Amino acid sequence: xxxxxxxxxxxxxxxxxSFTGFATRSSExxxxxxxxxxxxxxxxxxxxxxxxxVSPVAELVKRYPIKSxxxxxxxxxxxxGHVALENCHPFVRELWGRYWVFAHNGNLKDFAPRLHAAxxxxxxxxxxxxxxWLLQELAKHHACMPTVEALTETLQELxxxxxxxxxFNFMLSQGDALWAHANTRLHYLVRQSPFGVARLQDExxxxxxxxxxxxxxxxxxxxxEPLTVDExxxxxxxxxxxxxxxxxxx
Amino acid sequence: xxxxxxxxxxxxxxxxxSFTGFATRSSExxxxxxxxxxxxxxxxxxxxxxxxxVSPVAELVKRYPIKSxxxxxxxxxxxxGHVALENCHPFVRELWGRYWVFAHNGNLKDFAPRLHAAxxxxxxxxxxxxxxWLLQELAKHHACMPTVEALTETLQELxxxxxxxxxFNFMLSQGDALWAHANTRLHYLVRQSPFGVARLQDExxxxxxxxxxxxxxxxxxxxxEPLTVDExxxxxxxxxxxxxxxxxxx
Numbered sequence: 495x496x497x498x499x500x501x502x503x504x505x506x507x508x509x510x511x512s513f514t515g516f517a518t519r520s521s522e523x524x525x526x527x528x529x530x531x532x533x534x535x536x537x538x539x540x541x542x543x544x545x546x547x548v549s550p551v552a553e554l555v556k557r558y559p560i561k562s563x564x565x566x567x568x569x570x571x572x573x574x575g576h577v578a579l580e581n582c583h584p585f586v587r588e589l590w591g592r593y594w595v596f597a598h599n600g601n602l603k604d605f606a607p608r609l610h611a612a613x614x615x616x617x618x619x620x621x622x623x624x625x626x627w628l629l630q631e632l633a634k635h636h637a638c639m640p641t642v643e644a645l646t647e648t649l650q651e652l653x654x655x656x657x658x659x660x661x662f663n664f665m666l667s668q669g670d671a672l673w674a675h676a677n678t679r680l681h682y683l684v685r686q687s688p689f690g691v692a693r694l695q696d697e698x699x700x701x702x703x704x705x706x707x708x709x710x711x712x713x714x715x716x717x718x719e720p721l722t723v724d725e726x727x728x729x730x731x732x733x734x735x736x737x738x739x740x741x742x743x744x
Numbered sequence: 745x746x747x748x749x750x751x752x753x754x755x756x757x758x759x760x761x762s763f764t765g766f767a768t769r770s771s772e773x774x775x776x777x778x779x780x781x782x783x784x785x786x787x788x789x790x791x792x793x794x795x796x797x798v799s800p801v802a803e804l805v806k807r808y809p810i811k812s813x814x815x816x817x818x819x820x821x822x823x824x825g826h827v828a829l830e831n832c833h834p835f836v837r838e839l840w841g842r843y844w845v846f847a848h849n850g851n852l853k854d855f856a857p858r859l860h861a862a863x864x865x866x867x868x869x870x871x872x873x874x875x876x877w878l879l880q881e882l883a884k885h886h887a888c889m890p891t892v893e894a895l896t897e898t899l900q901e902l903x904x905x906x907x908x909x910x911x912f913n914f915m916l917s918q919g920d921a922l923w924a925h926a927n928t929r930l931h932y933l934v935r936q937s938p939f940g941v942a943r944l945q946d947e948x949x950x951x952x953x954x955x956x957x958x959x960x961x962x963x964x965x966x967x968x969e970p971l972t973v974d975e976x977x978x979x980x981x982x983x984x985x986x987x988x989x990x991x992x993x994x
Contacts, residue, residue: 535866536829539789550808558800579786580843588837591864593830612862614841616785 496583496599498680499567500665500716502672502738506533506561507713511701514556515694515721517546519569526582527552529567530595531560532669537593538562541582545569564667568597575619584665585625587613589632590639592668596625599718600661600678624656628666642671642744646737649673653735663730665716672738674716676730681720683727684742686712692722712741746833746849748930749817750915750966752922752988756783756811757963761951764806765944765971767796769819776832777802779817780845781810782919787843791832795819814917818847825869834915835875837863839882840889842918846875849968850911850928871914874906878916892921892994896987899923903985915966922988924966926980931970933977934992936962942972962991 499516501509513529527546531538538560546552546569568583575581583597598621605620611633613626628649635648649666653675656662663676674680685692687710689703716738720727730736737744749766751759763779777796781788788810796802796819818833825831833847848871855870861883863876878899885898899916903925906912913926924930935942937960939953966988970977980986987994 533793533829536791536793536832538791538829541786541788543783543786550804554800554804579783579788582786586836588864588866591866593866614838616838616841616843 496571497569497718498597498599498663498665498716499721500672500674501565501713502741503563503711503713504740505708505711506563507711508559508561509565509567510556510559511694511699512715512717512721513567514699515696516567516569516717517552517556518696525572525577526570527568528582528584528597529555529565530584530586531562532564532595532667533562535592535669537586537595539584539586541579543577543579543582564669564672566595566597566665566667566672573601575617578617580617581619581622583621585622587625587629589629592639594629594666594668596628596664596666598624599663602656602659602662605656605659624662627656628652642737642739645671646673646735646744650735654733657733663718670739672714672716673735674730674738675735677732679718680716680730681718681727682714682716682730682736682743683720683725684712684714685725686741690724692725695721695723714738714741714743746821747819747968748847748849748913748915748966749971750922750924751815751963752991753813753961753963754990755958755961756813757961758809758811759815759817760806760809761944761949762965762967762971763817764949765946766817766819766967767802767806768946775822775827776820777818778832778834778847779805779815780834780836781812782814782845782917783812785842785919787836787845789834789836791829793827793829793832814919814922816845816847816915816917816922823851825867828867830867831869831872833871835872837875837879839879842889844879844916844918846878846914846916848874849913852906852909852912855906855909874912877906878902892987892989895921896923896985896994900985904983907983913968920989922964922966923985924980924988925985927982929968930966930980931968931977932964932966932980932986932993933970933975934962934964935975936991940974942975945971945973964988964991964993
């Protein structure tokens with residue numbers, strides 16, 4: 495199975511700390527990794543078909559503190575689709591003049607939807623197929639970009655048609671909001687004032703956010719498994735689509 | 745004005761040598777850079793809104809020899825559109841289950857086409873607008889991916905509708921072929937056996953391809969201005985859409 499990491503913030507924040515812990519996990523998830531950073535409407539996507547623990551691209555991400563309000567990262571353990579660049583998450587498409595970024599952890603069985611519109615998979619994963627279907631259906635429901643609330647409602651309607659095929663933990667963003675859903679495993683944490691010290695679960699590294707963060711900063715971190723000890727991570731309620739805006743669940 | 749660099753090869757080749765010379769030119773083109781590498785059907789896209797000469801992302805590209813059969817790079821001097829990540833070339837979209845990569849040098853005046861289909865610009869450049877219009881029209885002409893020859897013919901029909909608006913030098917690839925067109929400036933070079941020494945125009949660096957290249961390797965390099973001395977660069981015939989496959993013009 496793959497692992498997911500997402501971040502939604504009220505001010506542009508770098509993800510170096512969380513990504514460092516997350517990338518360590520790639521020893522067991524060695525079939526590629528990817529990370530997408532929104533910067534306003536633009537997206538920076540880094541993908542590699544080697545493990546994040548050895549990839550020079552992952553090394554750059556750990557050293558270059560890119561500040562973003564919405565980030566989605568993924569480390570891959572191939573279930574469907576061969577090991578290739580085109581099968582690395584996150585996937586990116588454009589809809590309504592905005593980029594959409596999607597990453598999935600899970601395995602959808604016998605999922606072969608009719609893709610009759612503008613979105614077709616380039617690779618051969620169930621995940622990219624699910625993303626294309628989601629965008630196709632969103633485009634049918636709304637003529638142009640609706641509010642975050644309306645999108646959340648539509649996603650909540652659509653997602654059961656995917657999650658009935660198997661494990662479907664995913665993250666999705668268009669740069670304003672970050673949506674996440676789990677039917678098995680996903681955890682989130684809202685990091686806000688009063689800040690304290692956080693220690694990574696997977697690496698010998700800690701940060702004192704009281705010294706680093708501004709008083710009003712707020713960050714929602716979402717991950718397959720909690721990334722830090724001494725912070726109050728919450729397990730996702732299965733089946734619910736959660737939207738995060740400005741560093742907190744709506 | 746911006747500058748373009750493209751490469752099409754018969755075997756996966758790294759572009760470190762050419763990109764090193766090309767990136768030097770970014771002192772005068774400091775409004776961002778980007779480079780896209782096809783690896784089979786997948787694309788690796790690196791963009792930054794700072795100059796290639798100072799960007800850590802460009803530094804990675806110079807050090808990490810990514811092997812690819814089709815590469816498109818761009819350094820930006822903003823004419824239309826503000827300096828932002830979403831306005832950095834190359835742009836990427838999906839059509840017929842393949843990624844398409846596009847970069848443009850020039851300035852299209854009063855170009856406001858009706859974009860009624862699946863492709864909408866995210867940023868505010870004339871270039872991304874032109875790319876969206878091209879894909880929209882390609883999708884109208886062909887129901888699924890046609891041959892390179894058929895695509896070249898369609899592009900040759902469509903391009904005058906863009907180039908009548910101003911300077912329109914561009915490169916386009918879907919991973920199999922690289923198309924290029926100039927109505928002002930673009931040069932190409934086919935590097936093949938017998939190989940010799942090439943010296944960069946902009947940097948004190950030379951390579952002996954006789955020692956590095958395989959007997960059957962063939963590379964077509966396309967750039968706004970010739971990148972090397974002692975090699976026979978050819979200026980593009982204005983108005984003609986050239987398709988390169990396996991390292992040579994069709």
